[in-house]
Amino acid sequence: MNAMVVTYLIYIGISISLTVWVARTLFKNGRVFLVDVFAGNEELADSVNRLLVVGFYLINLGYVSLALKVQQHVSAASTSIEVLSWKVGLVLLVLGGMHFFNLWLFSKIRSRSALRQAPPPVPADRHIGSDGTATPA
Amino acid sequence: MNSLTVLYDSSCSVCCRARRWLEHQPQYVPLKFVGAATPHAEKRFPELDSAETLKQLTVVADDGGVYLGAKAWLMCLWALRQYRGWSLTLGSEAMLPSAQRFVEWVSRNRK
Secondary structure (H helix, E strand, O other): OOHHHHHHHHHHHHHHHHHHHHHHHHHHHHHHHHHHHOOOOHHHHHHHHHHHHHHHHHHHHHHHHHOOOOOOOOOOHHHHHHHHHHHHHHHHHHHHHHHHHHHHHHHHHHHHHHHHOOOOOOOOOEEEOOOOOEEEO | OOOEEEEEOOOOHHHHHHHHHHHOOOEOOOEEEEEOOOHHHHHHOOOOOHHHHHHOOEEEEOOOEEEEOHHHHHHHHHHEOOOHHHHHHHOOOOOHHHHHHHHHHHHHHOO
């Protein structure tokens, strides 16, 4: 097994571990948001949570796979570390971007849900009683 | 609150245009429209002063709440999916006086 293959294997190992770690964090902590958004409907929240995590895995692992190829020849350990550092750095940036996108998505879904349940912006000027009499608010 | 009845001046072109616009917006709370001071409106809401409902937009909620002028417009925005955020902003303490002045100015100058 030459240095090139070892570099690839380490890259794949680190990238997949990082993706799984971020996805699990998102899955665990995003659930609370979603349960709140879906007014305590835990089944729906879990379903949406799983679907989001599947999308997260697909995008990240797709990127990891596309970015696998190393352009320069790797023969020494120092070159391998440099290549790995660059590639893992890019994976981390993509994961960070996706993570913040998910946070933004959660907060957007949450604020939309809060808006849906928002009470009227102003109190009534008066009320019409059921007995036909007008009463001040 | 499950529905809002909007009493508007059906002889005023601005009000009719506003009604058409409101009708075509996606709604959280259904809006029903009734011409102000019509026999139907008087029969439905005998407690309301017909002359007052012709002067300014009036919204009656299904819980009996009556909203007049700027408050009625804010309630219409509140009923709409895409404008509820705006209704909360414009209905805040800081913005409400300006919103009321603007609506009064439009009411005075409408034809």
